[in-house]
Amino acid sequence: MGGDQSVLDEAVRSLRVLILAGENYRQAVALWTGLGVTETQALSYLAVHGDLGQNQLGAELGITSSASTALVDRLESQGVAERYAHPGDRRRSLVRLTTRGDDVVQQSHDWLAASFGEVASDTLPGLAVSLRQIADSLRAQSDRMSSRP
Amino acid sequence: MGGDQSVLDEAVRSLRVLILAGENYRQAVALWTGLGVTETQALSYLAVHGDLGQNQLGAELGITSSASTALVDRLESQGVAERYAHPGDRRRSLVRLTTRGDDVVQQSHDWLAASFGEVASDTLPGLAVSLRQIADSLRAQSDRMSSRP
């Protein structure tokens, strides 16, 4: 009867709305902090993955190495992240959050936490797992798409 | 013992990763279709909300009315959406997807559907509800943030 299909369609629709809400959230955080959208994405990546090489960070964000240079310049001038030397490879700069960058991340953490307010607390652990599975699959899917343009 | 807190923290972390994956997905769709990021966001909004006024669409995307004009100009020149007259208010232009715009949405629908591949099918209906709840709360939260800058 196509029940499976309509269930999947509904899930896709919800995911689409969530992605749009995430992009809206990103703009709101950027507006709130006075940073740009890409800057706040970078802070979020650094919070999740820990310190990254400058180009590695740019690759995660989908920008070129020259744009990465400009991005980290802005992050440093705004005091939310900083370069430091890679131990053992003098070509590389690693990037880490400053205390002020951590503050921004913590603030956005609280805002994200509030968005779970309507979710029943006993479903939260399973939901966290599902969100991560979707994120990982979506990332893999996007990378496959990008690799054959 | 802080168990509730750590469960919530883990959920927030998963949501953060999912938002980043969504932004990565957006870039991949833009690259694949040859459209810009904002264009593909607009197509997604039109798919979810149905036809919208030009400025209304821009407001959803967080851009100004002049940027909306330029955006819809691009959507039209690329053949994925089109203006049509509002019946009864000659100031307004409504925007709708073209057949080609629908094709883009359908293609991205399939990509999104694939990202549910690792989710157990019996959890899918409840998951769809949770995703929508999170999206709605996140959107409301972001609007609250934006209204006091």
Added chain:
DNA sequence: TATTGTTATACTCTATAACTATA
């Protein structure tokens, strides 16, 4: 030779402000 990052230049997209047309 390959990799990491920087600089110079051009392009795309968006914001601000002034304007037209309609309600």
Added chain:
DNA sequence: TATAGTTATAGAGTATAACAATA
């Protein structure tokens, strides 16, 4: 007067390409 959209101009952010330093 207020609203929907357009145009002109300026600015932010990114891409491309050429380059320097290190592996």
